[in-house]
Amino acid sequence: MRYADRLDLQRFLDRLLSRSVLTREEQDAILDLPCHFAEVKANRDFVGLREDVDHASLIVDGLVGRFDQNSDGVRQITAIHIPGDMANLHSVVQPQATSALQALSVATILRVSHAAIRSATARFPALAEALWRDCMVDAAILSQWVINVGRRDARTRVAHLLCEIGTRLDVRGQKQIFSFPFAVTQFQLADAAGLTSVHVNRVLRSLRQDGLAIAGNREVKILDWDGLARAGEFNANYLQTRIKPDDRIRIIQPV
Incomplete structure (x- = not known):
């Protein structure tokens, strides 16, 4: 150890x-x-x-x-x-x-x-506040996943999931084209999206053919971020990743 x-x-x-x-x-x-x-x-x-x-x-x-x-x-x-x-x-x-x-x-x-x-x-106590806020973001992510499997079609589900992971990994910056490691199998991706592996294969082929993203070999390459975000109906606000310093809340003030 x-x-x-x-x-x-x-x-x-x-x-x-x-x-x-x-x-x-x-x-x-x-x-x-x-x-x-x-x-x-x-x-x-x-x-x-x-x-x-x-x-x-x-x-x-x-x-x-x-x-x-x-x-x-x-x-x-x-x-x-x-x-x-x-x-x-x-x-x-x-x-x-x-x-x-x-x-x-x-x-x-x-x-x-x-x-x-x-x-x-x-x-x-301000640490408890910060950890509470972190759990709140996890709850917001879960809410989006419920919408994903319950109300979005297959192509939108997969595009949304790829956008979410890319945003959480914080690798995009302002770039339209970028890549990130994503070491999941097609079966695992299908399970996360509530789809069959065959269906996910078709969706990934569609995203590649439309010049939006390529997923495979433990990596995702985003070819057109704005296009993929539109396909996934993706809005990153729920991830709370772009909060300006002056907008960060501290309820408990330092002594």
Whole structure:
């Protein structure tokens, strides 16, 4: 087991700072959280359904899927977590897992103690506010996924999902053409979109033929961002990624 240094938590802190205002002391409290690494093989659960956990899982590398299942044990991907996501941050206040977490690719997980997070937020209430805001964004993403599988057609679903992942990875800037790693199988992408693998294959072929995007070989290449966003009915506001510094809210003011 190797232990993390402050750099391993910096990506998560950067995520919090993109939406919240934290003092230097509060930032150090995040960077000083005790935690340790776990390497997880692809297609392996590292949090089981209804398992009691004593840590939250920060994704350092790879992709992670959140799964729920019906009474017959048939699963559905309900979220894809990328590096920088604290995939089960809500477990700090609800330790029994209401969904399973599985590595979609080989993944590196940073296990962050619930006790340490609770201690830090007790000392610095503004940290609790920032973590609450992070959970709110996860809830907004879930809401969009419900709309995706319930009200959008297949082409729109896949285009929306590709736009979301590209935005969350923060690789676009102002570019119309760019690429990003996306190490999921066609079957996993189909599961996330509530489609069959055959149907997703047709959609991806359509997006490629229309000059919008190419997905395959563990990578997505966006050929026309504006066109893909129109095809996916995508508006990034729910992701809260472009908040201006002066618009970041801090309810609890520093002493």
